[in-house]
Amino acid sequence: MATPVAAIKALLGVVERSNATTMMELQDELKQAREIVMQDFLKRQQEPWMHSSSVSSSSSSPGCGSSGGRSGARNMIALASGCDLFLKYATRTFLEHGDFVASRNQVVERGQRFAGISLAARDRIAHIGADFIQEGQTVLTHGWSRVVASILLKAAETKHFDIIFLEGRPDAAGAKAARAYASHESKIPTTVVLDSAMGYVMESVDVVLVGAEAVVENGGFVNKMGTYALATCAKAHGKPFYVASESYKFARLYPLNQQDLPVMDKLFEPVNLPENVRVENSPCDFTPAKFITLLFTDLGVLTPSAVSDELIRLYQ
Structure with a gap:
């Protein structure tokens, strides 16, 4: 799984597990989660660059953007873009509904669809x-x-x-x-x-x-x-x-x-x-x-x- 897709799924998990009672609280949780994801990725750049030694299928073949180690610095832009795109996706949903529960359910539903589309992008x-x-x-x-x-x-x-x-x-x-x-x-x-x-x-x-x-x-x-x-x-x-x-x-x-x-x-x-x-x-x-x-x-x-x-x- 590409790093930005993994980040999107992680942010979706935050929404699914959130105990927030207002849209502002949930948005704050997502922003905090984004920072944690970015910081964690920076730490993981110290790990070995590549563990895979074979190209398997189109959905799992290794990519330059998926590398760990110091070369993972390149992928910071893509990671930030994926996170920001999901946050914008969630915010757009909040603006469409006045009811928090309806908004949260819609974010989960759309987020799952968004993650699915992202996973299928490569194919x-x-x-x-x-x-x-x-x-x-x-x-x-x-x-x-x-x-x-x-x-x-x-x-x-x-x-x-x-x-x-x-x-x-x-x-x-x-x-x-x-x-x-x-x-x-x-x-x-x-x-x-x-x-x-x-x-x-x-x-x-x-x-x-x-x-x-x-x-x-x-x-x-x-x-x-x-x-x-x-x-x-x-x-x-x-x-x-x-x-x-x-x-x-x-x-x-x-x-x-x-x-x-x-x-x-x-x-x-x-x-x-x-x-x-x-x-x-x-x-x-x-x-x-x-x-x-x-x-x-x-x-x-x-x-x-x-x-x-x-x-x-x-x-x-």
Whole structure:
């Protein structure tokens, strides 16, 4: 289960167990629960990054956003977005009813439906995105994403194609993903290349497909470090650049450059350098909308310009 979905289900549990007698009390409990969820996630970032070693099904394959350890810093944006979306969902229900009991029951009912929709999001995206992978193509991807895995494994049921993974430093997420795909029953031909070789291999690539930690209001998105460089390279070579993301990762952020991203823990990998040399490995970067061809979401196939409209609809 993706971290934001788990958080949504946790907040739903708060509503179901609450002894609050007013809407204000229940809203306060939800806000407190949100903070506890966020703080707990920060603590768990100290745990090992990845325990799974295989890609299983489209609903359970590991994703870059699900990682623990220091790399989990990337997923803080998606976690906050999922929590905030549920809180907005609950508040909207409160405003529709004057009676507290009716409002609470409605929140539980709608919350269960919302959690169910979120859980099913990845499967829907898999069916949508798989149609854009054609027979004999070569797909280039970056990082380890559950939703990207769901698309590729779905497409592999009826088509033959190759995957190229960027190694994905500093945590080597791409190399770990390639190891998992190589042992999967689909037997998709898989190649790993250095991150710095993206330009070298791009001319032999047909499409680029990546996941997202967050899709933001201006139509751009946040993802594992190196995605921005990959997108600019794909644009220069005229290759389609697709982004796969669940709608609960739509975040009310409007970054104009890399410095506008929320502060996140850095990823540091031991290197043999003098003490006076600073090493900085930021976990993610921002890719502007102009580099994106299409977004595959559980709301359908979207253009970057349609993201703002969907965000308004989700949060209104």
